[in-house]
Amino acid sequence: MLLRHTSEEIATRSALTINPAKTCQPIGAMYAALGIHSCLPHSHGSQGCYSYHRSTLTRHYKEPVMAATSSFTEGSSVFGGQANLVQAITNIFTIYNPDVIAVHTTCLSETIGDDIPQIVSKARDSGAVPEGKYVIHTNTPSYVGSHVTGFANMTKAMVDYFSGKNGKKDKTVNIIPGYVEPSDMQEIKRLTSMMGIKTILFPDTSNVLNGPQTGRYKMFPKGGVTVDALKMTGSSMGTIALGLLTSGPAARALDSKCKVPCEILNMPIGLTGTDIFIDTLRQVAGVTVPDAINVERGQMIDIITDMHQYFYGKKVALAGDPDQLVSLVEFLVSLDMQPVHIVTGTPGKQFEKKIKELTEHLPCNVNVFAGSDMFMLHQLIKNEPVDLIIGNTYCKYIARDEDIPLLRFGFPILDRVGHSYFPTVGYRGGIRLLEKMLDLLLDRKDRDSSEIEFELVM
């Protein structure tokens, strides 16, 4: 038992974090930046940071992940990283030639206090930024927030740097998908195109981190939102932001910068979340929902009703990121399941309050902790066992020790594939989640049933 040291007794820990349920801002910023077409994320810090981010993203997506680094030395940490960043910008445009360099900071450069816009303007003055090329930035101190915050910050930087107005309102809707998989971004685009809505989705990592095998290595794959599209976001008729934490800041920035009204929704995970998303799309774009989407919705409900006897009363423990957890919990509650333990590493009281609201009518006690860790999740499970765990790959230690099925969801997933190709958003995504949950619950039932109770038909 790998986690044999975990005790049932939950003691208050004032400092120690054991087995984190989050990571630091820069990786989120790097992931978001990969959702811009022909963009090279740049980590302004030590070489290790970006190496770790690239490795983690590579393990999660099984794809090459490109980024550059300022390669701080002792000298740069004393005198500041200006020379490094100027040299980096020069080198990157000379050799890799992306359209955009998206700089994010690290704990090191933040603490030293490097002023990125000032350094970039110096680089521009020295002619390091070719005509038609861009350097954008965001501040991502690793000691504030989590990877989720970093994603939100880089997404907002896209608005800060690119969004503008062309004087007229386009019949376009901006969609900010939040920190979801490339498959989810693709699914959102599929749904909006079925509804006949012109959209600008940003960031968009589909076809960047889930591209096909082509026989060649391309530093900048086909996908990603283009700079031209980002520039047009200020002229769109509205913005739909999915996820309060990950997409809210960019949507509000776009509203105040270009007066594009925004709707900030929960992520479209599960039936209610998707219903609200589709309905908001309908209203904002002034279109009707096509039958094909209604059929998908009906199919999802069909599975729910057909199989609801296997869902109700099942206790679930979840670890993940706040935006996803809010929608997932809402979904589980709608299936009459009982999400009893909910943990995120990302700090935020708002999250705890939201989960409490969603679960207040449940006939069970619900534990929710923000700014917590996997050790806490494990202790909670030890105190009250569950039928299912939903969370990233790191939950597999708990799942194994406690012999509980695990539905892999979130970031990172280091030991399975599928998440980059099959969405969990929308009705189709809901069907996938339902199938995954049923597989786990029914496999468990098959395994645990006595010979007499073992059933062919379920």
Place this chain on the structure above:
Amino acid sequence: MTAIHILKDRENQIHETGKAPFNMACDKHSLSGSVSQRACVFCGSRVVLYPIADAVHLVHGPIGCAAYTWDIRGALSSGPELHRLSFSTDLREKDVIFGGEEKLYRTLTALIDTYSPKAAFVYSTCIVGIIGDDVEAVLRRVQKEKNIPVLAVHSEGFKGTKKDGYRAACEALFKLIGKGDASAVGKYAINILGEFNIGGEAWIIKNYYRKMGIDVVSVMTGDGRVEEVMKSHGAKLNVVQCSGSMTHLAKMMEEKYGIPYIRVSYFGIEDMSKALYDVAEFFSDNSHILEKTKTMVKEEVEAVYPELLSIRKALSGKKGAIYVGGAFKAFSLIKALKMIGMDVVLVGSQTGSEEDYAILKDMCDDGTVIVDDANPLELSKYIIEKKADLFIGGVKERPIAYKMGIGFCDHNHERKTPLAGYEGMLNFAREVYYTVTSPVWQFAPRNVVN
């Protein structure tokens, strides 16, 4: 894709054998803005010390450094598994402003109370070096209160390269050595340095030495235990593998305890046998050891040779590219690939020294590209130009190889079977055979230009 530029400043870090005499401009800090495949000081320290399974490894800094290094390397343990958990002080903004010493104290004491480890390693990350926490003072206090060795690892990411991280790890280990009672250590006893028990490799090697009549006092650090490290000064010889990471420790032990060291590699038939014979020779006062070694090597080689030969036939003339962390590993890989009939067309390392590259040059046939601290564009350029069928590298290189439609073998963190020793050589040969000749490549375009 054909016209991939090489940064001018990097021209001295890429050479082709047989063209012109060269001196590799290595040991350089990576160029800012290059997509280097290297990591940092902390990474170096972390990989070296991490396999010590009955110690806690506390990462002092913001959460990322602990999160990204949580159980990513399969360094197996036969007992305790504390090393597979992730502990962090998770520094927040207010700690950065007011200092992290107090939080470090609370974290470390709570950690020791919860897990009762045999020792604690505390890694300083970038930010600790900037905010100036007096880590040593905190650790002294905790060591006194908790009565276990508490060791600072000075691994601030920006203070050099991965190599400096190895060095910091060695310094921390060195403080442990000598703390234990070595009186029971026998006459024919060695330490194995720089072997991390990935996929259980240390067990294979230990078993060979045991069969020769040699005791292994301590493996540093594969399947490592604090107590074994503490009495490792009783060994008569240090056998250093992965020389990049542990030679520094071997030198310190030689100076302080008079223990000589030899450099070995456990990879490939030739090097493996040499590693065993060198030890037998060191203990030449006991002729039984050499006898046993001869018998064992003969048996082991005979067990794997027929299959290796048939694989060699199948792979004859195929081309391999190598890009690994340390150059010493590259030496062995070149020999191993040659043994199974393959030509090496590209070889590079993240941290090789000038002498390493000189050796590489001598080992390789004309036309082999030799590169220091390469980036993905350079690697892909030479894979295409040299028509490689196989890439040997680490986690970040794997998807590049697959995208280009060629086979891949992980010789780093993510190897799943042992590649060391005789059986390891067979595993390696099989892995290379299966990936290079896999039917999946018939569906996948290869090395498409543009």
